[in-house]
Amino acid sequence: MNKTMLAALLATTIATPVFAQDRADDQDRTNRTTIIVIGARETEQARTEIERTPGGVEVVSDTTFKNTPVQNIKDILDYVPGVITQLRMGDDARVAIRGSGLSRAYGIRGITVLLDGIPMNTSDGLMDFFEIDPSAYRYVEVFKGGNALRYGSNALGGAVNLVTPTGRDASMLDARIDVASFGYVKGQVSTGGASGNFDYFATVSGQRIDGYRDHSNGDALRGNLNFGYRLSPTVETRFYVTAASTNQRIPGEVTKAQALNTPRAANAVWEAQDQQRNVESIRVSNKTSFTFGDTTLDVGAFYNWRHVDHPIFQYLDYTVDDYGAFVRVVDDRSLGGLRNRLTVGANLQNGTIDTNQYVNVAATKGALAASMVDKSGNLSFYAEDSLYVRPNLSLIAGIQYLDASRDRRDRFLSNGDQSGRRDFSLWSPKFGVLWEVQPGTQIFANVSRSAEVPSYDANVITAVNLRPQRATTYEIGTRGHRGNFGWDVSLYRSELTDELQCLTTGPFSACGIINVGHTVHQGIEAGVDATIPLSNSGDSLSFTGAYTYSDFFFDDDATYGDNRLPGVPQHFLRAELLYKHKSGFYAGPNAEWSPQSYYADNANTLTVNPYALFNLKAGFDTGKHWSIYVEGRNLTDRRYISTVAVAGVASPGSELFNPGTGRAVFAGVRFKW
Template structure:
């Protein structure tokens, strides 16, 4: 949906949205270039929500800002609760806090972790240096807003992947409440408590938040406990100079129920895989993240730079007992310049990002009960990544900008094998790619934008791709793509829309195929593939003052059409790619009163089955889920609360699935969705 209107009215947690008459007065941010105003509106280093929306709408492509008003008044257990309303983002929970996220088919075949999306917290990477990312460390209720950049529209973050980037932005002491606390409870033993505080005084400001969460889980052997804390401390040297320090701590303890057969997923959905239970498979994480970001403003130009470091200790008994430590570090610098050139407005941005790291792994036999046995493997993996990018927007008319940019990416993946009894499996691969981009952004009128772009993307493999065990396992190439995109976004009185159409031609698509039960997937290059689709978001007022003065009935929906196929593959021909629905629709009818009361049903509908294997033999069946929510959100301060029911018809369905080359009814690829559930929460802001 169109980002600006999200902040105004899309969320249930908002007070009643602006009336159609008021909406008629709202205009898109002018694309006339001015000095960056953020220092006058709050923190210089962190744009507020309105400024973030104005910035993102200068990008000629599929982008979105999701403000906290959209997800603060929900259970917000996983990132699906944040991202599910963004067209083109396929986000589904797996178990506990884990979720699978794919944008335009990025990493759509993975059965663990996420790949193909550059994820950041406050603009600083949370992916490991090889590109893999876990979502356990993301606390869905801790953010002021979330930015979504699809595909090459994420150039400003140095992202160069098919999926683009997602940036989770925390509040600062200049826009946070002095105190905010919340309690949530729900089905399957869900319990969460969170508190935050923030303040500003003179040149200093700070923000702190901490949460504790536990869940028994819908499925057996899916219980988990999480404690998370994050904060930032800012110091303003002047109106044009500010620095900010970040701290993030996480402790995650999560049992894994595992994928099961389709028959088991639909007929005994709460049962875990017996082998996962026997080995007591888990994913446990202790992590610490430190970062700094500094912004300097020189009239129409800005300079932003920073450093970051991450330490993770992962204790991961699965098919073997993995014990590894991650050390990531890096830095970035980004410069922008907005000025008149020959009577024309121009905006230029360029940057460099370094993201390096190492994973020190010892791998043991996993004995019954999840106990360490003898050492089975030991390795030291290092990853080096350098990206340099630029983007220029030249306004040939005040309402029409031509955009050109490009990015060079250098990546190295190296493994030192320290367990030589089965042969030396050391190795090194290097990847160098340049990805250009051109586009156009046109304000047809103050409330209507149209855009188009052509872009390249490149994605180096993660460590689990090139194992260096054999020549065949060491020749995985980088995934590259050329994407064509057109779209429009805008508003009319009582109506907003956001529509993108894209067509991506991909070479060497990275597929993660399950080849044996209870083992990690095998990474392969798929050859030529095509990802194309439609992303549609819309919201409009159905009725106004129907039952009471000032009440309103809103209808909002987002729809994605995903046509992902092989392109003349020697084995699979033009088969559909597995792992993502062809159609997915989410729609809601919400009744709102001026005092902040809201209530209404919503549905999630997948009307057509999709395949779980390249051979197109096994499928995930269609489903429709009925949900209902009711709540009260009268103001920014004081009490708010909600009650939310999900899957009220207790439909048995498959939420997501791993992928295989050829699947059979005995293939354990499926994650069942949760049954009927009820959640309730209260939040107090002072």
């Protein structure tokens, strides 16, 4: 809006009679209501779509996390049963779904992360959360385990799809500022709108944090933009642009005693080396959708560029160039009097990682220690068919084929030539049944295969006989709503062959990958939500709970027998009780509880202590222009272990532990128009 237009608008507003201003206010309320309704409709449509899956899935609406600190991905996924998110420092977190990437202390693998349905993982499979702005999304889809075939994913942990608003469901202005303990400040502003066939949405955020621990300060600047155009009533194209610049110091893992007794101290060697992870990235993509009667077609392409400046035990300097394309056809029609929904698609994702590795001399580049170019190629085809043998009963069959290659060209030959190539050809079928017992109540079951190819940090070329991880997963469950009560329960068992473990072998090196012969991941994922009316005027109590039982163990291993797999707690509970007043005021406690020790090593010699965190939040949100909140976390200042790097055999002196954050207070204010 230019200055002339703004002046004209102000003049018109000042001169407007009272009755005309009332009409303007009515129009403002109508516009806000329209945006809210469209946003809610989009989220509900996504929930309806995802619940056609015969397995554990969930949609997390922004209404559950926008009026919270939303500092990192944990604030979004905390109440999704089956998902365990463990913070390391800053925005870095380890996310495990059904034991995916169980032994990793950094990054994630075994989960496909998508932004508006377009992959964010590098082409070799790795992903970290520094580039994600958790307050930028309309809703988040979670596909657990083998239930992510909709996007062609067949990883053990499934997929997480982050969905941004469009100009048709976004406010013209949405701004917020958050402040918290340990020097945390974040500001964000977004805008969106539509004119005829064109719409746009843009958001930018900036943050800085001193950090709870020494040497854990960081800052980030992130932006998301998408704009779409309806070429015709049956054709729409949309472009996405995402950019991020993040800088984060790394305090490093310490011994268990240090983590519990001096939790704010950094690892002295990591601090002396000034270890950091600094990332700059740009993502550009397009998706065009066509509708032909009962058939929809999505086609698109993407390019991801990332530069990582990463002084750790050595100084890593590398650039990632990824590109790809995708096509997906969904045909929903009647065949022989029976409804049939067929999904067929293909994904291409190729990329290059150009790496130079130097001796780290206090965060400056010393002598060259390694240099290589790693190329990844991935081509997958997938199909899934749902045949409704009865209006409320569907049989599902699916399959994915993955052709992958990993090619390394070593440019540093003084220690020998590490060049090489590996090719993988993997099939993963799936079968399931979905029964809608009655409206609002579903029962489901499925059996699926998954396959994961080692990533480059697993030293895929030079590791001896490193094989892809395979798993067969069996699942049964139910979900639904009855009045003010909702539930989502899944029981699963995954039988793995050649599980990829990333074991910490020394204090100053990246973890090394091994294959474990046979392991079992089984568990229970249970979520409930309930609303209890307290008055006829709208006051209520709401309860949300998420329980995850993770029974992971070796299966007659030659070295570790039937020991428990380390890395995550066996029992994990998140629960919240919230009082909501009709005025928009809300308040209540919530808790995080890990009631039992779990192991830090395969030998089961070193444990992580149980803990319980007590939190309290309050706020005011009328659903109109202004909202505010305040939240206290870990109010008892409990000392605990947040995440652990996994070892084969550990000792009390092993530096594997990251302490959790102490008592912290967050506050924020948000304005929408």
